[in-house]
Amino acid sequence: MEIQDLAKSVGGKLYGNVDFFSIDGFTGKFTFLNDAHTGDIVIRHWINATGIEMAFNKNIACLITQTPKDGAIETAERLNFPLIVTDKIELANAYALSHTIDKFSPNSTNIVITGTNGKSTTSHLIYHILKTAGYHVLTNTDSESEFNTLIDPMVSKLISDEVLENGELDYLVIEVSEVQGWLGNLMENHAALMTAAANPKVAVITNIAMDHIGLVNSIEDVFDEISTVPKAIGDGVCVLNHDDELVMKLDAQNPFYVSMSEIGNLNAVCYNGSEIVHDGKSILTAEELPFTGYHFIQNILSAVGTAISLGLDIETIRKGVKSYKALNRRFAKLNDSPLIYDDFAHNPDGIRATISETKKLLKDNQKMFVVCAIRGSRGVEINQLNVDALCESMDDNVELILSSSNDVVNELNIVTAEERDVFFNTLKENDIDFIHYETLKECLTETYQKADSDDIILLIGAQGMDPAESLLKDII
Incomplete structure (x- = not known):
């Protein structure tokens, strides 16, 4: 060069x-x-x-x-x-990724996963299926979703380090943020840039919803960012969520569909309520799935669809899915009595879906506590959407508890007065009672002491809820 x-x-x-x-x-x-x-x-x-x-x-x-x-x-x-x-650092990092793959992993089969929700679980599932099958595979997915950007050369570094230490890769599974930016400035076509740089055989688009307020200000903006991904993969397979109206508007040359209902398309994998089916044949029964929440099954379908598109045999796929253990903070069970679940629900769709699935676990006379960390230094707009989603999800069996988590976040994630006020004001306008704690430790301590042994506690939020598991170990 x-x-x-x-x-x-x-x-x-x-x-x-x-x-x-x-x-x-x-x-x-x-x-x-x-x-x-x-x-x-x-x-x-x-x-x-x-x-x-x-x-x-x-x-x-x-x-x-x-x-x-x-x-x-x-x-x-x-x-x-x-x-x-x-003028655009993303061009440098996209070039770095392309060059690194060409030099260190020229023979690997590459997979890209993007979308608003479910990227990390889908990526990690695909990684696990391939690893269980005996392949040398690398993913940039981590529990906090920190390695999926073009702000820095992290993915390029991960690839070169892995190959130099452990030899040639069979597969690369790359999670790509659907929208990315720096200091409030949008990196246009981020997902397409990174997808093209990876030159994938398969790309997954999980869904299209609102997040990253400030970088994008409407669902149309999100769609515009994601809509260039199918073109970036050329004749590669594009695994699409058939249940998402906006995803179905994407122009994909070689689509493979996934759906939570049967859609009568041979080029698809579906869940019919009791089993995952492809081409009229059962792949996995509901009892064999590692988790059963609606949005998690959608992630499983995307991973299975990817594995099928890669040519893996059904028994290999079954073995990989059945043995999967979830990433940290992906509806992870932290305690049995009371039942405590922790989920990285940090945007409106994630909040609605996670609370809805947790409610299904409630039995007669059980109470549910939703403990939500307000997103700090992310702006009023995303917090307004998040609290709106909370309002839609509350009922008489659910008690809402908020945390600003000032004891555990750094200066980049401090909840501002405006962000806190939008939560308080919206909840009051909707006549929803809540308790607020400045620190996460006091929030978790008081909630745990308040809950009966057969109640359910759901922890949701991004950075402000990340240390919850370690804090709970001491509290319990």
């Missing part, structure tokens, strides 16, 4: 040096500044003069950034160090 070609490919301007800095050129690895070694390329959303000096001392090949600050360009020129400045 020539550095001038690299700069052109990422839409960047080169400063400081007209060639790679390290003696042996570029190693082929894209990574972070702290982890970089001689000959690596670092991609950072912003860099200052101190960062340029660190890169110089580490003898890395070059550094790519979108935002040079505090004399970064001048320092690069003084040190004769190559700095590429691009």
Whole structure:
């Protein structure tokens, strides 16, 4: 690779040096500044003069950034160090992913999963099925969904590290955020960029719903972001949720449908209420499924549809699904008495679906406590949609408890006064009683002490609820 070609490919301007800095050129690895070694390329959303000096001392090949600050360009020129400045950091990270796959995993079969809800569970299920089948497989899915962006070169680093340590990959399962941005600015066509960079044989689109308020402001905006994904996979298979009206408006060249009812299409996998069926044949009965909530079965269908599209035999798929254990915070059972479930429900659809499924577990005289962490520093709009979803989900058997979780979140996730007020005001307008706690520890302690042994406690929310499991261990 020539550095001038690299700069052109990422839409960047080169400063400081007209060639790679390290003696042996570029190693082929894209990574972070702290982890970089001689000959690596670092991609950072912003860099200052101190960062340029660190890169110089580490003898890395070059550094790519979108935002040079505090004399970064001048320092690069003084040190004769190559700095590429691009207007869109996502172009650099998409290029890094494509280059990394070509160099380190050219023979792998790649799968991409995107959509508003269910990405992580679907990705992890596909990963588990393939791993159970004996393949060497890597996924970027983690329990907090932190590795699915084009803000940094995390996915590229994961791939190169895995291959260098454990050898060639058979499959790559890449979770892609349907909408992405930085500091309130939308990275347009993020999902399509990353999908194209991965060059997948199969892409899954779980659903299209509202999230990421501020980056997008309408469901039409979300649709526009996701609608370019089918084109990005070319003649690859596109696994589509037949039950989602907006997903069905997507123009996919080679669709494979999944549905919670029979749709009379041979190119589909469906759940008929008692079993998962494909081509008129039973694959798994309801009793064999690792979980039975509506939205979780939809995730299972997407994973099964992907496995079928990859050509895996039915017995291999059955074995993988039956042995699956859920990701952390994906309707995870934390306690039996009272029954405590924890779910990463952090947007309106997730809140509605999770509360609805939990209500189905209620028996006579049982009470349900919904403990919700308000989303901090995410804006009034998404919190308004979330509290609206809560209002729709409450009834006489459900008690609502809120937490600002000030004791466990960092400065990037602090609940603002405006975010708290939109929750309080909306609940009061809808005559819904609630209790609010500033700290998560007090919230969980009081709720646990309040609940009877046969009640159900449902924990929902994003960062503000993440430490709940560890806190509960001490409380219980």
